[in-house]
Amino acid sequence: MTRKEYNQCVTLYADRVYRFILKNMKHHEDAQDIVQNAFEKLWINRDKVFFDKARSYLFTVAYRSMIDVIRKVKRIDWVDEIPEAGEVQSTQRFEINDTLELGLSQLSEVQRAVIMLRDYEGYSYKEIADIAHLSEAQVKVYIYRARKKLQHILVSVEKAI
Amino acid sequence: MTINKLNYEIYALDYLEGTLSPALQVEMDAFLQQHPDIAADFEAVASHRPLAVPPAPAFPQAGRLRKPITATWSRYTHWIAPIGISVLFMVAYPFWFHRTQVPTAPAAPSTPLATTSPSTRTESPIRSSVMSPSRATRAATTPLFDVGTQTPSSTLPTPSLSANGASGPSDASPVAVQEQRLSPAAEAFLALSREPRRSIILEGAAPVDGPIAAVDAPMMPFTLAARHSRISEVAPTSVAHAAPQGNLPTFAPATFAERRKWVLHASPLSVGMDVRKVAAQDEVPTPLLRIPVDETGAVRLGAPLRMELGAQYHWAAGWYAVAGLALTQRSLEYVPMAGSDLNVLALDVAYRSWSVPVALGHRWPVSARGALEWQAGMAMTWMGRRGYEPVLSGAASLDAPRTYDVFNTPMLAGKLLVVADAQRIAPTWHTQVGYTHELGHGGELALTLGFEQQMGVVNRVRLWDYDFAGQYRSDVTAFDMRFSTLRAGIAYRHRLGR
Numbered sequence: 276m277t278r279k280e281y282n283q284c285v286t287l288y289a290d291r292v293y294r295f296i297l298k299n300m301k302h303h304e305d306a307q308d309i310v311q312n313a314f315e316k317l318w319i320n321r322d323k324v325f326f327d328k329a330r331s332y333l334f335t336v337a338y339r340s341m342i343d344v345i346r347k348v349k350r351i352d353w354v355d356e357i358p359e360a361g362e363v364q365s366t367q368r369f370e371i372n373d374t375l376e377l378g379l380s381q382l383s384e385v386q387r388a389v390i391m392l393r394d395y396e397g398y399s400y401k402e403i404a405d406i407a408h409l410s411e412a413q414v415k416v417y418i419y420r421a422r423k424k425l426q427h428i429l430v431s432v433e434k435a436i
Numbered sequence: 437m438t439i440n441k442l443n444y445e446i447y448a449l450d451y452l453e454g455t456l457s458p459a460l461q462v463e464m465d466a467f468l469q470q471h472p473d474i475a476a477d478f479e480a481v482a483s484h485r486p487l488a489v490p491p492a493p494a495f496p497q498a499g500r501l502r503k504p505i506t507a508t509w510s511r512y513t514h515w516i517a518p519i520g521i522s523v524l525f526m527v528a529y530p531f532w533f534h535r536t537q538v539p540t541a542p543a544a545p546s547t548p549l550a551t552t553s554p555s556t557r558t559e560s561p562i563r564s565s566v567m568s569p570s571r572a573t574r575a576a577t578t579p580l581f582d583v584g585t586q587t588p589s590s591t592l593p594t595p596s597l598s599a600n601g602a603s604g605p606s607d608a609s610p611v612a613v614q615e616q617r618l619s620p621a622a623e624a625f626l627a628l629s630r631e632p633r634r635s636i637i638l639e640g641a642a643p644v645d646g647p648i649a650a651v652d653a654p655m656m657p658f659t660l661a662a663r664h665s666r667i668s669e670v671a672p673t674s675v676a677h678a679a680p681q682g683n684l685p686t687f688a689p690a691t692f693a694e695r696r697k698w699v700l701h702a703s704p705l706s707v708g709m710d711v712r713k714v715a716a717q718d719e720v721p722t723p724l725l726r727i728p729v730d731e732t733g734a735v736r737l738g739a740p741l742r743m744e745l746g747a748q749y750h751w752a753a754g755w756y757a758v759a760g761l762a763l764t765q766r767s768l769e770y771v772p773m774a775g776s777d778l779n780v781l782a783l784d785v786a787y788r789s790w791s792v793p794v795a796l797g798h799r800w801p802v803s804a805r806g807a808l809e810w811q812a813g814m815a816m817t818w819m820g821r822r823g824y825e826p827v828l829s830g831a832a833s834l835d836a837p838r839t840y841d842v843f844n845t846p847m848l849a850g851k852l853l854v855v856a857d858a859q860r861i862a863p864t865w866h867t868q869v870g871y872t873h874e875l876g877h878g879g880e881l882a883l884t885l886g887f888e889q890q891m892g893v894v895n896r897v898r899l900w901d902y903d904f905a906g907q908y909r910s911d912v913t914a915f916d917m918r919f920s921t922l923r924a925g926i927a928y929r930h931r932l933g934r
Contacts, residue, residue: 278503281503282502282503285498285501285502286498289495289498289501290493290494290495290498292495293493293494293495294493297493307495307496307497310495310497311497311500311501314501318503400449412446415445415446415447415448415449415450416445416446418449419445419448419449419481420445422481423477423480423481426480426481426483427480430480
């Protein structure tokens with residue numbers, strides 16, 4: 276990968292990787308550190324990583340760093356950051372994105388990551404499997420369960436509203 | 437029954453997305469009819485809309501991640517030394533040997549001997565480039581032997597030798613002699629010589645490999661090279677030898693003149709281009725190229741640069757010793773692994789190799805038209821991250837030219853390759869026929885057709901598997917098995933100087 280291609284990767288993927296990590300971690304500083312670390316690794320290994328594989332490489336490195344951080348720090352407290360359904364009902368400002376946030380917050384780490392990779396980033400099941408070190412069948416099961424859970428949450432929130 | 441309550445989730449998404457096979461789809465329908473609770477879940481999931489992509493928060497430090505685009509000299513530093521030396525060599529050459537030319541003998545018609553003798557078969561660029569290093573060095577040694585009077589060598593005759601009574605056509609022919617004043621550097625480096633031989637060579641070959649999966653097999657190599665050699669007399673005396681006669685009644689006995697001498701030859705820069713195919717198990721061989729059948733078998737371009745220096749020393753009775761140094765710089769691209777369903781790449785990155793061949797040989801003319809030769813040597817090659825390869829080799833050959841222009845060289849060679857964990861013996865058999873046609877004004881066109889068969893495992897090719905954890909797992913496997921290759925070559929060679 277040339278220097279120019281590396282810079283192109285920064286332009287194309289920095290925001291997307293950051294968004295992916297931030298959605299999973301809800302912690303800006305950690306997300307920034309992870310993205311920076313991923314690009315640093317990409318730069319170090321630029322002679323070995325080809326441009327067309329850079330996106331997978333970045334997401335893989337970032338995902339693994341994120342899992343390490345989550346397991347190490349245990350800093351994330353989704354339920355505290357996302358308003359409870361009851362509070363939302365009282366404020367009357369509950370919108371669809373907030374509902375999704377609430378649903379995502381109640382998924383497991385792996386479920387959240389794979390469904391975001393699928394729906395936000397448009398990865399195939401096979402690519403997700405590579406990134407998350409899972410089998411393709413596992414990925415499908417995780418996504419199925421995540422969608423089922425999300426759907427239940429959305430329905431229950433709509434009923435509450 | 438494939439689908440049950442334990443595994444239906446694996447097929448659920450494919451079913452909902454309509455990518456399940458028809459048979460499984462029927463099975464899933466039946467399964468859902470039996471389990472209405474699961475069918476309700478399916479309906480719920482089917483109504484799930486993909487998450488709307490939220491507005492992307494900009495990564496605040498993106499500017500710091502970018503690297504400035506500057507002139508990256510470091511990418512080219514490894515070219516500076518070979519190219520610099522080559523340019524210096526080529527530029528300095530005319531000044532070294534043609535700075536002052538003082539005629540010391542009356543001008544006389546030039547003889548065919550001194551200028552354009554076509555007996556250049558042993559210097560065929562195709563032979564020296566396509567074959568192994570030991571083979572190449574061996575090929576370069578053969579012009580030193582002045583075999584009788586029927587096969588005059590274009591490199592040997594000099595006035596001083598004629599004065600010493602060496603046999604050969606030069607004794608009887610007046611030769612235009614020009615004494616050259618050499619620079620001290622030239623004298624120190626190359627010593628005296630009166631037969632500068634420089635050439636620009638344009639050559640190509642189209643090997644057709646046998647049914648193997650060789651990772652690095654060059655396809656249709658093409659080379660543009662500038663080479664020259666010089667011959668220096670160590671002792672201006674010559675000794676006549678008689679070839680054995682009694683047991684070889686069908687061959688005409690030959691006397692040949694031989695002198696102790698040095699031969700220095702250099703190929704300052706060879707620039708090549710080759711087309712490489714990727715090792716793939718399921719590729720289709722064609723007469724000239726193996727066409728890959730899937731995207732993993734991409735065809736890649738390579739641009740090898742090669743620089744060679746060599747020296748041979750010859751002493752009495754046909755013995756000679758050879759030593760050389762070759763630097764090869766090659767740029768390659770990655771090779772996707774065939775048959776891999778993972779994101780695993782076998783990287784074959786640019787590499788630089790240094791090779792030092794040394795050999796001892798003996799050549800004995802069994803007739804005026806042919807010579808029996810053997811050579812034993814060793815070539816040590818360092819290939820950077822690929823490690824090193826010491827190759828021991830022995831070869832015997834019989835050169836039997838039928839005419840000046842057609843040559844036929846069968847050769848049997850054996851290689852002992854020492855790798856990190858094993859020794860492999862690989863007998864190899866070569867033969868080659870060729871035709872050289874003089875075009876005049878120093879130009880020659882050579883056509884060759886050769887066959888090479890290797891009958892054992894030789895090369896250990898190391899692959900580096902790369903995974904996304906940033907780890908290399910090296911030494912994956914060994915490739916390059918026995919092979920047979922048919923090579924057709926064409927070369928244009930233009931000689932410079934006299």
